Amino acid sequence: MVVSCWSYYILVFTETGAEEAAVVLTKNAEVKRIPVYDKQGFLLQLETKLPPELAYKYGNLSSGACKPGYAAAKMTTIYPKFIKSAPMFLDRNFKRLSKISHYLPPFGIKTQERIIDSILTATKNYGLGERLDRLSCKRCIIVGNGGILYNKSLGTRIDDYDVVVRLNEAPVKGYSRDVGTKTTLRITYPEGAIQNPENYEKDSLFVFSGFKPLDFKWFRQIVFKENVRGLDGFWKSVAHRVPRDPTEMRILNPYFIQEAAFHFIGLPLNNGLMGKGNIPTLGTVAITMALHNCDEVAVAGFGYDMSSPHAPLHYYEKVKMAAIKESWTHDISKEKEFLRKLVKANVITDLTKGI
Template sequence: MASKVRTLLYLLLACAVVLLLDLVYLASNSSGRQRNGYSVRRGSKDHGSRWASDNNGALPAGTIAVPINRTEYLNPNKNCSIGKSRQRMVNTYGAKFNASLPAFIDARFIHIPHILKYPPPFGFDNSVPSVFKLLQHLPATGLPADLQRKSCLRCVVVGNGGILRRSALGGVIDNFDVVIRMNDAPTRGFERDVGDKTTIRIFYPESAPKKDKDYVGKDWLFLMMAFKVQDLTWLETMAKGQTLASTKEFWKRPAIKVPKPAKDFRLLNPAIVSETAFDVIGLNRNDGKMKANVPTTGSIAIMVGLRLCDEVAIVGFGYNFNDPNSPMHYYDSIRMNDMKKSWTHDISQEKAMLLQLVQQGIITDLTGGIR
């Protein structure tokens, strides 16, 4: 009798230990499944199966897994569907999206519809002589020849969001045909998360990298978005290999010299900016004056990608205003709360537009920040 009681106690003790271990496991997974804003459930229709494939192969310690099949995106022969993103954009927005708009300005710019209606950044009103003068020093106005020869191009637009921290997406990003980055966001020291490849960097003079080391060994296109006439003069100075004589016309100190050859500079078509702002996002035209009606560089970069590439993906997008102390960028200590101080962007309307692009399959959000 005593032995039976002892056996029963052992069984009860074993059950209690198993139950305790299960509770600890569930608690740890509950917090882990909320990382990066995902509500990932084991076996869910949304991300469950893709989440499982993420764990095939060890990721670096401390990495935040993202719900994509890394094996698929690391495949050098990944399939590409000709015209996929662009056609879906046309299907969704109709005449609001002009798929024939060139991404880069050349000598034929004066024939682009409505380009002289507004001043920069929405057009070239009162800037035509400066544009023509600049174009004399830009020997190339298209994509590099090796990319033009490809029948289908896959783009990834790399946002600067803090969601990229510990994502380990560097290899995935570098496997795209065209990698579009923005402003002075660095890659050096962040290669594991954001990669090292750059095809196009979109910027304005005040946001251009200022250190020579940021240009060394980098063969990429420098695509400038002009906010004012002085920006056109700045780009002309840089393309001529000269040093900027005065910085008083800029809201903060720009790069005074850019160690890149003239063949690498491009000028962004402002018609893309106005179309994105007024037609696609639906911001206030305000007679072409800037006031919470300028799209972020990220949205403009996506619209550039839709003109250049057949498939467009994004990483590092999304603002988490529910956590004002979360990092705004992957590379600095600026907090999300600072974004609310912006007077040039309407984040809420832009967020709605980006969500529609994702929901309609126009772009693929690899980090899941658009929701």
């Protein structure tokens, strides 16, 4: 009788966990290391199934019911280092958040503590609002600005989510059939903010994401309704007024920029400073935020199809895909790799199937 080989697997763990591997022993005592996790710490063979106890837990819920903790549970199966606790917005205890205290913007709050403290004194509120904060299970959708949303008639489905997140200046009026009418919060930075006050929808939170010290100065002027000045340093024109009370404004936790860039995508650290190709897009930052703060996470309007140069770049304008040039700040290909992991492992649901 001829025995070709025999093998068994031993998990070998390193301090970081990023180099975990299975060791295969053959009958000839040959040792082969087969990587289990990639450099970022994600499973190479993405697990789409939940552990039996969680499958039982969610399987017993009625059809269509919100699944408490589902996104975090799924994320942990493919990325064991994931820790859910990370507040969505900064509050008066922000100086205790050690993960952001040692980084300069956009990855932290170093040098901006005083101005942030001043802003938070005025905003006074640090959550989504009483009704949403009380929910025991939140279903969130991040609506991207991609042309892939056009003519998909997803508006009603998008509005069914508890929390609808929109980005920068992407409009709702005139596009509701495809993108819905509901906006829970709009995340933006100075150059991306809606400039015409009449174009802001009602009943939504204005969420500031700061990428440079100048951004925080701008936001303070907006919050206190001062004349916006000191505009040198912005790469395009910025909003001079936001029709929101300070209590309807928030500061996004910069940890989500840091985690998306360095932990999830694997962008260059560059000594913790903003540099070439190490800033994640705001859409991926918003998804990272949702993984920590929502029970179920969906996206729509994500994904650029570079093989279709004549396709619309954004759902609200006629600019074509061919207009995209290599970005100095973003690494779109690496970012897409990360988002595809989330979709493939069913951590998030992609309504427009563009990722």
